[in-house]
Amino acid sequence: MNLQTGIDAPRLEIRNLRKRFGNRQVVDDVSLSVKPGQVTCLLGPSGCGKSTTLRMIAGVDMQDSGEIYVDGNLICDTLFRIPPERRQIGLMFQDFALFPHMSVADNVAFGLRGATADKRARVEELLAKVNLSWAIDKYPHVLSGGEQQRVALARALAPRPRIMLMDEPFSGLDNRLRDGIRDETLAVLKEEDTAVLLVTHEPEEAMRMADEIALMRDGKIVQQGAPYNIYNAPVDKQAVAFFSDINVIRSRSNGALTDTPFGQFLTPGFQDGEAVEVVIRPQHIKLDFDREGRGPLPTPTDGVAARGKVKRARFMGNESLVEFVMEHDDSELHVTVPNVFLPKPDTPLWLTIRRDRCFVFRAEV
Template sequence: MTTPRLEIRNISRIFEGRRVVDDVSLSVLPGQVTCLLGPSGCGKSTTLRIIAGVDMQDAGEIHIDGRLVCDTLYRVPPERRSVGLMFQDFALFPHLTVAQNVAFGLSGSKLAKRTRVEELLHRVDLVRHIDDYPHQLSGGEQQRVALARALAPRPKIMLMDEPFSGLDNRLRDEIRDETLGVLKDEGAAVLLVTHEPDEAMRMADEIALMRAGRIVQQGAPYNVYNAPVDRDAAAFFSDINVIRGKVQNFLTDTPFGRFLTPAMPDGSEVDIIIRPQHVKIDLDRNGRGPHPTPEDGVPARAVVERARFMGAESLVEFRMDHDGSVLKATVPAVFLPRSGTPMWLMIRRDRCFVFPASGQERRG
């Protein structure tokens, strides 16, 4: 079994009586990219600072390659942890050239340092700027210099705190993909902090979803997206539709037919969650809709509230006949029915999630 390159065990950090980081554990293998994903203020950056050694935990341990580097009594200094850092602010030295920035912190002969600098600048396609200064570079180029500088000492672990947030969307995707390729080639264990689900899905081998100081779900992007642990986890990755119902005899009645809800107590309310891309749409045929099916349940009638073209897809909002609630559906390409158009909606049973209603806790 491969020893984790980075392992943190039961880390907690308390500020002014509040647990900013609360019993967090995770591990990252060599060459693996793990994204610590969550909303602003959930403790992601504090966790990163503790791993880097610039902040101290109140409980827990940090191990690198199976060796203890920090607990509440013992502490290896940050500069001896073989950890690279990248932040939103590239923090390049304005008075140093690109080559000098990348070489900063390197030891060894002048030739060895120059060789390493040129190797990395070739990898990030910036060797032509080797003698330029940071102010002569674009934002994307500065980001790549910062990456090269962080990788120059060959760190075992790369910690990245929202490093792409300062770039425009189109450039961000390009730089992220380039960065991921370089990091994979170097074999570093990468822990990336972000509040953007798309970034985590694009870059991560594993996602650790964080909320209020705790990791609430961890796994491969596919699993975290398709098997959320609760309503909030589902909503963090995309828009959701919520259909509320009450459980009776392990069944919940909805406008889309009955749902089997065997894990919920009788009389409890549940939220049935469906993402907009899994709502199916059919035409109204003189007040009639399609026939019910086991896969899609019973169709429910709705009226188009509004429709918007979003580029790769169209977003249509419907006002449901049965209670006036609004459901959203996304459709590939151009689909822009007029407001007031009656249609029939169905929801794929295999794409629904059932959770205790918001505000209720699961019992039993």
């Protein structure tokens, strides 16, 4: 059954997938689509259902309900199921699973059919793309982890899959190599015009690689969109916290306004007396060194200043993390400052917050 055709049709589409193991709903009504040449990241904490979703698409696990389409053609529902080997879907996992007794060339050619000369040509083409032509007749044990990962990529791409499913494929690599390998892998996948669904629990990896992020939690996709939008327009406090450390300022709404030590925030739609949380990342709190003697006067962009005393300061490499105890209620706020800034404990400083970078949510119960 073909429901969609044309240049804008998704290469992969899943609709309302559900999967339960025992009493636990692991995947709960998950829907998404991926176009040719697009990289979509399923991002979320361990145990949220990301890998199970991937396994259902691959055909390793069977969904309890829902449908999976490739190029508009139904490949699996609860009654009809195309076997995994006929789905034209490539798989890459954290474990490269190369055959140790086979050469690099034989590993890459493993899933290929046809004439020997055609297989060899495809192997040579892919190894050139991943800069491993020199290793064609070597064995996996003489290669580094990053090189083995590139062989695994070439093997997965060899049969020209329409879709590539990747489950934490870079997590076993050394941090110093990871960024380069990710960038090389992304370039090859884009060149092959493959639709990619990448599972990761690392926000940095998703931001670096994805055209679109699907943020997953407790078996559901809670937010989906471009990385910029996911980061700058988060759906709730947990979404903000997944991408970075956060500060939370608690108050209550009154007449569509919420009073805080940093001035008032608009809270339309909130009931009077309803608990409100103003969330701001540490890098968006500013230290005002020129405010001494002027007090907590409001400014057009940053609102009212509030004073805190330094509790601790640490240098983190590219920035300094300064922890403050606020004078108004003894709450703690964390501030990141570029470069080296290490004030002594108990140093009083005025703080202002980037009001355009604050998020206002109903307090979580």
